[in-house]
Amino acid sequence: MEIATIVEFLRDKTIFITGSTGFLGKIFMEKVLRIQPNVKKLHLLIRAKDAEDAERRMLIEVIGKELFDVLREKHKDGFDAFISEKINPIAGDIVCEDLGIEDCDLREKLYKEIDIFVNTAATTNFYERYDVALGINTLGAKNVMTFVKKCIKVEMLLHVSTAYVAGEQKGIIPEKAFQLGEALVEGEQLNVNEEITLVEDRKKELKKNKSTKEVERLAMKELGIERARMFGWPNTYVFTKAMGEMLLGHLRGDLSLVIVRPTIITSICKDLLQGWIEGIRTIDSIILGYIEGKISYFPGDPDANYDLIPGDMVVNAMIVAMATNSNKKTQSIYHVSSSLTKNVNCTKLAQCAYNYTLKNPCMTKKGKEIKTRVRFLKSMSCFHILMLLHYYLTLMGLFLSNLALCRLNSPSVNKLRKEYNLLMQFVYFHRPYIFFKGIFETTNLDKLRMAMINCGESTLLDFDPKNIDWDDYLVNIHIPGVLKHNLPK
Numbered sequence: 104m105e106i107a108t109i110v111e112f113l114r115d116k117t118i119f120i121t122g123s124t125g126f127l128g129k130i131f132m133e134k135v136l137r138i139q140p141n142v143k144k145l146h147l148l149i150r151a152k153d154a155e156d157a158e159r160r161m162l163i164e165v166i167g168k169e170l171f172d173v174l175r176e177k178h179k180d181g182f183d184a185f186i187s188e189k190i191n192p193i194a195g196d197i198v199c200e201d202l203g204i205e206d207c208d209l210r211e212k213l214y215k216e217i218d219i220f221v222n223t224a225a226t227t228n229f230y231e232r233y234d235v236a237l238g239i240n241t242l243g244a245k246n247v248m249t250f251v252k253k254c255i256k257v258e259m260l261l262h263v264s265t266a267y268v269a270g271e272q273k274g275i276i277p278e279k280a281f282q283l284g285e286a287l288v289e290g291e292q293l294n295v296n297e298e299i300t301l302v303e304d305r306k307k308e309l310k311k312n313k314s315t316k317e318v319e320r321l322a323m324k325e326l327g328i329e330r331a332r333m334f335g336w337p338n339t340y341v342f343t344k345a346m347g348e349m350l351l352g353h354l355r356g357d358l359s360l361v362i363v364r365p366t367i368i369t370s371i372c373k374d375l376l377q378g379w380i381e382g383i384r385t386i387d388s389i390i391l392g393y394i395e396g397k398i399s400y401f402p403g404d405p406d407a408n409y410d411l412i413p414g415d416m417v418v419n420a421m422i423v424a425m426a427t428n429s430n431k432k433t434q435s436i437y438h439v440s441s442s443l444t445k446n447v448n449c450t451k452l453a454q455c456a457y458n459y460t461l462k463n464p465c466m467t468k469k470g471k472e473i474k475t476r477v478r479f480l481k482s483m484s485c486f487h488i489l490m491l492l493h494y495y496l497t498l499m500g501l502f503l504s505n506l507a508l509c510r511l512n513s514p515s516v517n518k519l520r521k522e523y524n525l526l527m528q529f530v531y532f533h534r535p536y537i538f539f540k541g542i543f544e545t546t547n548l549d550k551l552r553m554a555m556i557n558c559g560e561s562t563l564l565d566f567d568p569k570n571i572d573w574d575d576y577l578v579n580i581h582i583p584g585v586l587k588h589n590l591p592k
Contacts, residue, residue, distance in 0.1 A: 108426070109564065110139050110560060111139075112426040113142050114139055114141045114142065116142055116219055117144045118142065118144070118145050118217075118218065118220075119148070119213065119217045119219070120132065120145060120147050120148070120221045120223065121148045121197055121202075121221070121222045121243075121247065122225065123147040123149065123161070123165055124160060124164045125381075126382060127263060127414060127418065128165075128224075129165055129168060129381070130371065130374075130415060130418045131221065132145060132147075132190075133171055133173075134418050134419070135422070136174055136189060137375075138563060140185070140189075142189065145189055145190050146193055146213065147161060147190060147191065147193060148196075148203075149161060149195070150195070151192075152194065154192070154193070154194050157193060160192070161192040166186055166190075169379065170376055173375050193209070197224050197243035197246050197247055198242060199246065200249075201246075202246055214253050214254050215255055215256070217251075217254045217257050218257065218258050219257070219258055219259060219261070219429075220247070220250075220254070220261070221263075222247045222261070222262045222263065223263045225239060225243075226239045226340070227340055228339075229338040229340050230327075230338065230339065232323035232339075233323050233343075234302045237299065237343050239343075240340070240343035241295065241298075241343045241344075241346040241350065242299070244262065244347030244351050245347075245351075247262070248350065248351055248354045248358075249354070252354075257358070258359065258429040259358070259361060259425065259428055259431070260358060260361070261361045261363065261421060261424065262348075262351055262363070263363050263365070263417075264344050264348055264362050264363065265340075265366075266365060266366045266439075267366070267535075267536070268344050268345040268348060268364065269543070270335050270336050270337060270341065271335075271535050271539070271540075271541075272541045273540040274540075274541065275541075276438075276543050276544060277544045278437060278438050278546060280348070280434055280436055281352060283295075283353040284349070285349065287335025288333070288335040291335070293346070295346050295350060298330060298346070302323075305323075309322055324339075327339030337535040348362055357432040359429065359430055359433060361424050361425065361435050362434070362435070362436050362437070363424060364436065364438050365412055365439040365440070366411065366412050366438075366439070366440045367384060367410055367412065368384060368412060368413070369411050369412065369414065369581055370580065370585065370588075371414055371584075372413035372415055372571060372580060372581075373413070373416070373570075373571075378581060378583055378585075378587065378588075379588065380414070380584050381588065382589070383585075383589055385536055386409060388529065389401060391589070393453065393456045393457075394460060394582075396465070400479075401478075401479055401480070401530075402482070402486040402537055402538075403449040404481055404537075404538055405448060405479050406448055406449075407449060407537070407538055407539060408442060408445050408447065408542070409449070409451075409452060410440055410441055410442050410539070411441055411573075412439055412440060412568060416565065416566040416568065419566040420437060420548065420551065422564060423551050424437055427551060427554070437545075437551070438543040438545050440543040442541075442543040442545070444569060446568070446571075447573055449479050449537075450479070451573070451577075452577070455573075455574060456577075456582065458574075458578050459578050459582045459583075462578070483534060548566075
Protein backbone atom coordinates (compact mmCIF):
# COMPACT_ATOMS: atom_id res chain seq x y z
CA MET A 104 0.00 0.00 0.00
CA GLU A 105 1.45 3.33 -1.01
CA ILE A 106 1.41 5.70 1.95
CA ALA A 107 0.19 8.54 -0.27
CA THR A 108 -3.11 6.70 -0.73
CA ILE A 109 -4.10 6.49 2.94
CA VAL A 110 -6.87 9.08 2.83
CA GLU A 111 -8.16 7.47 -0.34
CA PHE A 112 -7.91 4.05 1.34
CA LEU A 113 -10.57 5.18 3.83
CA ARG A 114 -13.03 6.05 1.06
CA ASP A 115 -16.11 3.77 1.06
CA LYS A 116 -14.78 1.77 4.01
CA THR A 117 -17.10 0.41 6.69
CA ILE A 118 -15.32 0.58 10.05
CA PHE A 119 -16.56 -1.00 13.27
CA ILE A 120 -15.27 0.77 16.39
CA THR A 121 -15.39 -0.24 20.04
CA GLY A 122 -14.55 2.25 22.80
CA SER A 123 -15.92 5.19 20.81
CA THR A 124 -17.03 6.99 23.98
CA GLY A 125 -13.43 6.97 25.21
CA PHE A 126 -10.77 9.65 24.67
CA LEU A 127 -8.84 7.89 21.90
CA GLY A 128 -11.96 6.53 20.21
CA LYS A 129 -13.40 10.04 19.84
CA ILE A 130 -10.19 11.42 18.32
CA PHE A 131 -10.05 8.50 15.86
CA MET A 132 -13.66 8.97 14.77
CA GLU A 133 -13.36 12.71 14.34
CA LYS A 134 -10.13 12.40 12.34
CA VAL A 135 -11.55 9.81 9.94
CA LEU A 136 -14.74 11.81 9.33
CA ARG A 137 -12.76 15.01 8.80
CA ILE A 138 -10.05 13.76 6.44
CA GLN A 139 -12.29 11.36 4.52
CA PRO A 140 -15.96 12.42 4.58
CA ASN A 141 -16.59 9.72 1.97
CA VAL A 142 -15.95 6.92 4.43
CA LYS A 143 -18.98 4.68 4.02
CA LYS A 144 -20.02 3.99 7.63
CA LEU A 145 -18.72 4.01 11.18
CA HIS A 146 -20.50 1.45 13.35
CA LEU A 147 -20.04 2.26 17.03
CA LEU A 148 -20.49 -0.40 19.69
CA ILE A 149 -21.84 1.43 22.74
CA ARG A 150 -22.71 -0.05 26.11
CA ALA A 151 -26.43 0.68 26.33
CA LYS A 152 -29.73 -1.02 27.18
CA ASP A 153 -31.17 -0.57 23.66
CA ALA A 154 -30.67 1.22 20.32
CA GLU A 155 -32.33 4.39 21.56
CA ASP A 156 -30.05 4.56 24.58
CA ALA A 157 -27.00 3.89 22.37
CA GLU A 158 -27.96 6.82 20.12
CA ARG A 159 -28.50 9.06 23.14
CA ARG A 160 -25.05 8.24 24.51
CA MET A 161 -23.48 8.77 21.08
CA LEU A 162 -25.05 12.20 20.67
CA ILE A 163 -24.18 13.37 24.19
CA GLU A 164 -20.86 11.66 24.96
CA VAL A 165 -19.31 11.68 21.50
CA ILE A 166 -20.80 14.03 18.91
CA GLY A 167 -21.78 16.61 21.53
CA LYS A 168 -18.15 17.19 22.51
CA GLU A 169 -16.16 20.28 21.57
CA LEU A 170 -13.84 18.05 19.55
CA PHE A 171 -16.49 17.83 16.82
CA ASP A 172 -16.96 21.60 16.47
CA VAL A 173 -14.75 21.76 13.38
CA LEU A 174 -16.92 19.20 11.62
CA ARG A 175 -20.02 20.96 12.92
CA GLU A 176 -18.83 24.24 11.42
CA LYS A 177 -17.78 22.62 8.15
CA HIS A 178 -21.16 20.98 7.52
CA LYS A 179 -23.25 23.72 9.17
CA ASP A 180 -26.97 22.94 8.78
CA GLY A 181 -26.12 19.62 7.18
CA PHE A 182 -24.14 18.35 10.18
CA ASP A 183 -26.95 16.28 11.72
CA ALA A 184 -27.73 14.66 8.36
CA PHE A 185 -24.02 13.92 7.81
CA ILE A 186 -23.71 12.27 11.21
CA SER A 187 -26.91 10.28 10.68
CA GLU A 188 -25.62 9.02 7.34
CA LYS A 189 -22.10 8.15 8.49
CA ILE A 190 -22.51 6.92 12.08
CA ASN A 191 -24.55 3.98 13.32
CA PRO A 192 -24.61 3.51 17.12
CA ILE A 193 -25.16 -0.11 18.16
CA ALA A 194 -26.13 -1.26 21.65
CA GLY A 195 -23.75 -3.94 22.87
CA ASP A 196 -20.82 -4.83 25.10
CA ILE A 197 -17.52 -6.55 24.31
CA VAL A 198 -17.70 -8.58 27.52
CA CYS A 199 -20.62 -10.52 25.98
CA GLU A 200 -20.80 -13.21 23.34
CA ASP A 201 -21.52 -11.73 19.89
CA LEU A 202 -20.45 -8.41 21.45
CA GLY A 203 -23.86 -8.23 23.11
CA ILE A 204 -25.58 -7.53 19.77
CA GLU A 205 -28.89 -9.35 20.23
CA ASP A 206 -30.44 -8.68 16.80
CA CYS A 207 -29.47 -11.65 14.61
CA ASP A 208 -30.32 -9.83 11.39
CA LEU A 209 -28.11 -6.90 12.39
CA ARG A 210 -25.22 -9.24 13.17
CA GLU A 211 -25.53 -10.95 9.79
CA LYS A 212 -25.61 -7.54 8.10
CA LEU A 213 -22.45 -6.47 9.94
CA TYR A 214 -20.64 -9.71 9.04
CA LYS A 215 -21.17 -8.82 5.38
CA GLU A 216 -20.32 -5.10 5.63
CA ILE A 217 -17.31 -4.63 7.93
CA ASP A 218 -14.00 -3.83 6.22
CA ILE A 219 -11.97 -2.69 9.24
CA PHE A 220 -12.42 -3.45 12.93
CA VAL A 221 -10.86 -1.04 15.46
CA ASN A 222 -10.88 -2.09 19.12
CA THR A 223 -10.10 0.78 21.52
CA ALA A 224 -12.35 -0.44 24.37
CA ALA A 225 -10.58 -0.95 27.69
CA THR A 226 -10.64 -0.28 31.38
CA THR A 227 -7.42 1.58 32.21
CA ASN A 228 -7.77 1.64 35.99
CA PHE A 229 -4.55 0.30 37.52
CA TYR A 230 -6.50 -0.96 40.55
CA GLU A 231 -9.58 -2.30 38.78
CA ARG A 232 -11.56 -5.28 40.04
CA TYR A 233 -9.95 -8.38 38.55
CA ASP A 234 -13.24 -9.75 37.25
CA VAL A 235 -14.06 -6.45 35.53
CA ALA A 236 -10.59 -5.98 33.96
CA LEU A 237 -10.45 -9.62 32.88
CA GLY A 238 -13.89 -9.29 31.29
CA ILE A 239 -13.09 -6.15 29.29
CA ASN A 240 -9.36 -6.27 28.57
CA THR A 241 -8.89 -10.03 28.17
CA LEU A 242 -12.16 -11.79 27.35
CA GLY A 243 -13.34 -8.67 25.53
CA ALA A 244 -10.39 -9.05 23.15
CA LYS A 245 -11.29 -12.71 22.63
CA ASN A 246 -14.92 -11.82 21.90
CA VAL A 247 -13.78 -9.20 19.40
CA MET A 248 -11.59 -11.72 17.56
CA THR A 249 -14.41 -14.28 17.48
CA PHE A 250 -16.74 -11.67 15.98
CA VAL A 251 -14.18 -10.39 13.46
CA LYS A 252 -13.46 -13.88 12.14
CA LYS A 253 -17.13 -14.19 11.16
CA CYS A 254 -16.86 -11.09 8.98
CA ILE A 255 -16.76 -12.11 5.32
CA LYS A 256 -14.62 -9.34 3.80
CA VAL A 257 -12.81 -7.92 6.82
CA GLU A 258 -9.35 -6.66 5.89
CA MET A 259 -7.81 -6.34 9.34
CA LEU A 260 -8.26 -5.90 13.08
CA LEU A 261 -6.52 -3.01 14.81
CA HIS A 262 -6.30 -3.42 18.58
CA VAL A 263 -5.12 -0.66 20.92
CA SER A 264 -3.09 -1.97 23.84
CA THR A 265 -0.42 -0.23 25.93
CA ALA A 266 3.36 -0.21 25.77
CA TYR A 267 3.41 -0.99 29.49
CA VAL A 268 2.39 -4.59 28.90
CA ALA A 269 6.19 -4.83 29.07
CA GLY A 270 5.92 -4.62 32.85
CA GLU A 271 9.01 -3.16 34.51
CA GLN A 272 11.59 -4.30 31.99
CA LYS A 273 14.77 -2.28 31.63
CA GLY A 274 16.78 -1.38 28.55
CA ILE A 275 15.49 -1.65 24.99
CA ILE A 276 12.03 -3.24 24.82
CA PRO A 277 11.32 -4.75 21.38
CA GLU A 278 8.07 -4.53 19.40
CA LYS A 279 7.47 -8.20 20.03
CA ALA A 280 4.24 -10.19 20.27
CA PHE A 281 3.37 -12.19 23.38
CA GLN A 282 3.04 -15.93 23.14
CA LEU A 283 0.08 -17.61 24.82
CA GLY A 284 1.02 -18.47 28.41
CA GLU A 285 4.08 -16.22 28.49
CA ALA A 286 4.88 -14.62 31.86
CA LEU A 287 7.39 -11.94 32.85
CA VAL A 288 8.63 -14.00 35.80
CA GLU A 289 11.03 -16.77 34.87
CA GLY A 290 9.61 -20.21 35.58
CA GLU A 291 5.99 -19.11 35.73
CA GLN A 292 3.46 -20.33 33.17
CA LEU A 293 0.33 -18.23 32.69
CA ASN A 294 -2.95 -19.97 31.88
CA VAL A 295 -5.76 -17.56 30.96
CA ASN A 296 -8.48 -20.17 31.46
CA GLU A 297 -7.20 -20.88 34.97
CA GLU A 298 -7.36 -17.16 35.76
CA ILE A 299 -10.99 -17.08 34.63
CA THR A 300 -11.80 -20.13 36.76
CA LEU A 301 -9.99 -18.62 39.74
CA VAL A 302 -12.12 -15.47 39.54
CA GLU A 303 -15.34 -17.46 39.25
CA ASP A 304 -14.41 -19.69 42.20
CA ARG A 305 -13.41 -16.72 44.38
CA LYS A 306 -16.71 -14.96 43.68
CA LYS A 307 -18.67 -18.11 44.51
CA GLU A 308 -16.74 -18.38 47.77
CA LEU A 309 -17.49 -14.76 48.65
CA LYS A 310 -21.16 -15.27 47.85
CA LYS A 311 -21.26 -18.42 49.94
CA ASN A 312 -19.83 -16.45 52.88
CA LYS A 313 -22.51 -13.78 52.29
CA SER A 314 -19.88 -11.09 51.80
CA THR A 315 -21.06 -7.53 51.30
CA LYS A 316 -20.61 -5.79 47.94
CA GLU A 317 -17.79 -3.73 49.43
CA VAL A 318 -15.97 -6.82 50.70
CA GLU A 319 -16.35 -8.45 47.27
CA ARG A 320 -15.13 -5.29 45.52
CA LEU A 321 -11.97 -5.08 47.62
CA ALA A 322 -11.37 -8.84 47.34
CA MET A 323 -11.53 -8.64 43.53
CA LYS A 324 -9.20 -5.63 43.47
CA GLU A 325 -6.64 -7.35 45.68
CA LEU A 326 -6.88 -10.59 43.68
CA GLY A 327 -6.02 -8.70 40.49
CA ILE A 328 -2.92 -7.12 42.01
CA GLU A 329 -1.86 -10.42 43.57
CA ARG A 330 -2.12 -12.34 40.28
CA ALA A 331 -0.49 -9.57 38.24
CA ARG A 332 2.55 -9.46 40.49
CA MET A 333 2.77 -13.21 40.66
CA PHE A 334 3.38 -13.29 36.90
CA GLY A 335 5.55 -10.15 36.73
CA TRP A 336 3.19 -7.26 35.93
CA PRO A 337 2.83 -4.25 38.27
CA ASN A 338 -0.96 -3.84 38.11
CA THR A 339 -4.22 -5.39 36.95
CA TYR A 340 -4.58 -3.11 33.92
CA VAL A 341 -1.38 -4.04 32.10
CA PHE A 342 -1.67 -7.69 33.19
CA THR A 343 -5.12 -8.12 31.64
CA LYS A 344 -4.13 -6.15 28.53
CA ALA A 345 -1.15 -8.50 28.04
CA MET A 346 -3.44 -11.53 28.30
CA GLY A 347 -5.76 -9.88 25.77
CA GLU A 348 -2.85 -9.57 23.33
CA MET A 349 -1.96 -13.22 23.87
CA LEU A 350 -5.47 -14.38 22.98
CA LEU A 351 -5.63 -12.18 19.88
CA GLY A 352 -2.32 -13.50 18.56
CA HIS A 353 -3.26 -17.10 19.34
CA LEU A 354 -6.70 -16.95 17.72
CA ARG A 355 -6.09 -14.73 14.68
CA GLY A 356 -5.33 -17.51 12.14
CA ASP A 357 -4.31 -15.67 8.97
CA LEU A 358 -6.20 -12.47 9.81
CA SER A 359 -4.20 -9.26 9.52
CA LEU A 360 -3.74 -8.10 13.13
CA VAL A 361 -2.19 -4.79 14.18
CA ILE A 362 -1.52 -4.13 17.86
CA VAL A 363 -0.77 -0.50 18.65
CA ARG A 364 0.97 0.06 21.99
CA PRO A 365 0.97 3.73 23.00
CA THR A 366 2.83 4.96 26.07
CA ILE A 367 1.38 7.76 28.27
CA ILE A 368 -1.26 9.42 26.10
CA THR A 369 -1.59 13.19 26.48
CA SER A 370 -3.71 15.96 24.96
CA ILE A 371 -3.97 16.83 21.28
CA CYS A 372 -0.74 18.46 20.15
CA LYS A 373 -0.83 19.40 16.48
CA ASP A 374 -4.37 18.78 15.29
CA LEU A 375 -7.10 21.40 15.16
CA LEU A 376 -8.24 21.44 18.80
CA GLN A 377 -4.88 21.68 20.57
CA GLY A 378 -4.93 20.79 24.26
CA TRP A 379 -8.21 18.85 24.11
CA ILE A 380 -8.24 15.99 26.59
CA GLU A 381 -10.67 13.96 28.65
CA GLY A 382 -9.83 12.53 32.03
CA ILE A 383 -6.72 12.76 34.19
CA ARG A 384 -3.75 10.91 32.73
CA THR A 385 -0.78 9.52 34.66
CA ILE A 386 1.24 12.74 34.73
CA ASP A 387 -1.75 15.06 34.97
CA SER A 388 -2.43 14.28 38.63
CA ILE A 389 1.13 15.39 39.36
CA ILE A 390 0.68 18.56 37.30
CA LEU A 391 -2.60 19.46 38.98
CA GLY A 392 -1.22 18.72 42.43
CA TYR A 393 1.78 20.94 41.75
CA ILE A 394 -0.19 23.86 40.31
CA GLU A 395 -2.76 23.75 43.12
CA GLY A 396 0.03 23.75 45.70
CA LYS A 397 -0.82 20.28 47.02
CA ILE A 398 2.50 18.64 46.13
CA SER A 399 5.85 19.84 47.43
CA TYR A 400 7.63 16.46 47.53
CA PHE A 401 7.27 13.60 45.09
CA PRO A 402 9.19 10.37 44.43
CA GLY A 403 10.93 10.19 41.11
CA ASP A 404 14.35 10.03 39.52
CA PRO A 405 14.89 13.59 38.15
CA ASP A 406 16.53 12.07 35.07
CA ALA A 407 14.00 9.27 34.46
CA ASN A 408 12.18 9.59 31.14
CA TYR A 409 8.45 10.28 31.02
CA ASP A 410 7.32 8.64 27.81
CA LEU A 411 4.56 10.97 26.63
CA ILE A 412 2.74 10.81 23.30
CA PRO A 413 -0.11 13.12 22.26
CA GLY A 414 -3.46 11.50 21.46
CA ASP A 415 -3.61 12.86 17.91
CA MET A 416 -0.23 11.27 17.10
CA VAL A 417 -1.47 7.92 18.39
CA VAL A 418 -4.53 8.16 16.14
CA ASN A 419 -2.41 9.19 13.13
CA ALA A 420 -0.18 6.16 13.67
CA MET A 421 -3.29 3.97 13.97
CA ILE A 422 -4.65 5.20 10.64
CA VAL A 423 -1.34 4.76 8.80
CA ALA A 424 -0.76 1.30 10.31
CA MET A 425 -4.34 0.33 9.48
CA ALA A 426 -4.00 1.24 5.81
CA THR A 427 -0.50 -0.18 5.45
CA ASN A 428 -1.33 -3.59 6.95
CA SER A 429 -4.69 -4.13 5.30
CA ASN A 430 -5.05 -7.72 3.98
CA LYS A 431 -1.41 -8.59 4.82
CA LYS A 432 -2.37 -11.67 6.91
CA THR A 433 0.38 -10.91 9.41
CA GLN A 434 0.62 -9.71 12.99
CA SER A 435 2.37 -6.36 13.52
CA ILE A 436 3.25 -4.58 16.78
CA TYR A 437 3.83 -0.82 16.95
CA HIS A 438 5.16 1.08 19.95
CA VAL A 439 3.82 4.63 19.65
CA SER A 440 6.35 6.24 21.93
CA SER A 441 8.73 9.14 22.51
CA SER A 442 11.22 6.99 24.46
CA LEU A 443 14.13 7.44 22.13
CA THR A 444 13.87 11.24 22.17
CA LYS A 445 14.25 11.32 25.99
CA ASN A 446 12.84 14.83 25.95
CA VAL A 447 10.66 14.81 29.08
CA ASN A 448 11.79 13.81 32.56
CA CYS A 449 10.68 14.71 36.10
CA THR A 450 12.80 17.84 36.11
CA LYS A 451 11.43 19.15 32.81
CA LEU A 452 7.85 18.39 33.84
CA ALA A 453 8.25 20.31 37.09
CA GLN A 454 10.01 23.19 35.33
CA CYS A 455 7.25 23.43 32.72
CA ALA A 456 4.59 23.44 35.44
CA TYR A 457 6.55 26.18 37.22
CA ASN A 458 6.89 28.18 33.98
CA TYR A 459 3.15 27.88 33.46
CA THR A 460 2.43 29.26 36.94
CA LEU A 461 4.78 32.20 36.30
CA LYS A 462 2.64 33.18 33.31
CA ASN A 463 -0.67 32.12 34.89
CA PRO A 464 -0.48 32.50 38.70
CA CYS A 465 -2.88 30.22 40.57
CA MET A 466 -4.74 31.64 43.55
CA THR A 467 -6.20 30.16 46.71
CA LYS A 468 -9.86 30.73 47.55
CA LYS A 469 -8.71 33.67 49.68
CA GLY A 470 -6.96 35.28 46.71
CA LYS A 471 -3.42 34.41 47.74
CA GLU A 472 -0.99 33.34 45.02
CA ILE A 473 0.13 29.72 45.22
CA LYS A 474 3.89 29.37 45.04
CA THR A 475 5.30 25.86 45.03
CA ARG A 476 8.49 24.14 43.94
CA VAL A 477 8.61 20.37 43.89
CA ARG A 478 11.53 18.46 45.35
CA PHE A 479 11.98 15.00 43.84
CA LEU A 480 13.00 12.12 46.09
CA LYS A 481 15.21 9.70 44.20
CA SER A 482 13.98 6.56 45.94
CA MET A 483 10.79 5.18 47.43
CA SER A 484 12.57 4.65 50.77
CA CYS A 485 13.25 8.41 51.01
CA PHE A 486 9.61 9.08 50.22
CA HIS A 487 8.40 6.66 52.90
CA ILE A 488 10.70 8.26 55.51
CA LEU A 489 9.39 11.73 54.59
CA MET A 490 5.78 10.57 54.77
CA LEU A 491 6.44 8.95 58.15
CA LEU A 492 8.10 12.00 59.68
CA HIS A 493 5.96 14.77 58.20
CA TYR A 494 2.56 13.20 57.72
CA TYR A 495 1.98 9.83 59.36
CA LEU A 496 3.25 10.89 62.78
CA THR A 497 1.19 14.07 62.53
CA LEU A 498 -1.85 12.01 61.63
CA MET A 499 -1.27 9.69 64.60
CA GLY A 500 -0.87 12.70 66.90
CA LEU A 501 -4.18 14.11 65.69
CA PHE A 502 -5.82 10.73 66.10
CA LEU A 503 -4.68 10.44 69.73
CA SER A 504 -5.69 14.00 70.54
CA ASN A 505 -9.04 13.31 68.94
CA LEU A 506 -9.55 10.39 71.31
CA ALA A 507 -8.72 12.62 74.26
CA LEU A 508 -11.27 15.19 73.02
CA CYS A 509 -13.99 12.52 72.78
CA ARG A 510 -13.76 12.50 68.96
CA LEU A 511 -14.75 16.15 68.58
CA ASN A 512 -12.29 16.49 65.69
CA SER A 513 -13.29 13.26 63.90
CA PRO A 514 -14.27 14.89 60.55
CA SER A 515 -10.92 16.68 60.19
CA VAL A 516 -8.95 13.60 61.25
CA ASN A 517 -10.90 11.39 58.84
CA LYS A 518 -10.33 13.87 56.02
CA LEU A 519 -6.58 13.94 56.65
CA ARG A 520 -6.45 10.13 56.86
CA LYS A 521 -8.34 9.83 53.58
CA GLU A 522 -5.99 12.29 51.84
CA TYR A 523 -2.95 10.44 53.20
CA ASN A 524 -4.28 7.05 52.05
CA LEU A 525 -5.15 8.38 48.59
CA LEU A 526 -1.68 9.86 48.15
CA MET A 527 0.01 6.64 49.24
CA GLN A 528 -2.20 4.59 46.91
CA PHE A 529 -1.47 6.95 44.01
CA VAL A 530 2.28 6.72 44.53
CA TYR A 531 2.08 2.95 45.10
CA PHE A 532 0.42 2.28 41.74
CA HIS A 533 2.39 4.89 39.77
CA ARG A 534 5.80 3.88 41.15
CA PRO A 535 6.61 1.58 38.17
CA TYR A 536 6.16 4.50 35.77
CA ILE A 537 7.79 7.16 37.95
CA PHE A 538 10.99 5.10 38.00
CA PHE A 539 10.59 3.35 34.63
CA LYS A 540 13.97 2.41 33.11
CA GLY A 541 12.85 0.91 29.81
CA ILE A 542 13.14 2.41 26.33
CA PHE A 543 10.59 1.27 23.79
CA GLU A 544 11.95 0.20 20.43
CA THR A 545 10.11 1.81 17.50
CA THR A 546 11.66 -0.02 14.54
CA ASN A 547 8.29 -1.01 13.06
CA LEU A 548 6.85 2.45 13.60
CA ASP A 549 9.94 4.04 12.06
CA LYS A 550 9.28 2.08 8.86
CA LEU A 551 5.84 3.69 8.65
CA ARG A 552 7.39 7.06 9.41
CA MET A 553 10.09 6.71 6.75
CA ALA A 554 7.43 5.85 4.19
CA MET A 555 5.69 9.14 5.05
CA ILE A 556 8.72 11.29 4.15
CA ASN A 557 8.11 13.53 1.12
CA CYS A 558 4.51 12.41 1.18
CA GLY A 559 1.64 14.84 0.81
CA GLU A 560 -0.03 13.32 3.89
CA SER A 561 3.00 13.40 6.20
CA THR A 562 1.84 16.58 7.92
CA LEU A 563 -1.82 15.58 8.00
CA LEU A 564 -0.91 12.25 9.62
CA ASP A 565 2.19 13.24 11.59
CA PHE A 566 3.18 10.88 14.41
CA ASP A 567 6.85 11.79 14.86
CA PRO A 568 7.57 13.02 18.42
CA LYS A 569 10.76 14.66 17.14
CA ASN A 570 8.49 17.31 15.62
CA ILE A 571 7.24 18.38 19.06
CA ASP A 572 8.65 21.35 20.93
CA TRP A 573 8.01 19.78 24.33
CA ASP A 574 8.49 22.96 26.37
CA ASP A 575 6.00 24.85 24.22
CA TYR A 576 3.61 21.90 24.14
CA LEU A 577 3.60 21.36 27.91
CA VAL A 578 3.47 25.03 28.94
CA ASN A 579 1.17 26.43 26.27
CA ILE A 580 -0.95 23.48 25.15
CA HIS A 581 -1.07 20.47 27.46
CA ILE A 582 -1.18 22.07 30.91
CA PRO A 583 -3.79 24.69 29.89
CA GLY A 584 -5.77 21.86 28.27
CA VAL A 585 -5.70 19.72 31.40
CA LEU A 586 -6.88 22.65 33.51
CA LYS A 587 -9.56 23.71 31.03
CA HIS A 588 -11.09 20.32 30.43
CA ASN A 589 -10.77 18.73 33.88
CA LEU A 590 -11.30 21.41 36.50
CA PRO A 591 -14.83 22.44 37.53
CA LYS A 592 -16.15 25.34 35.49
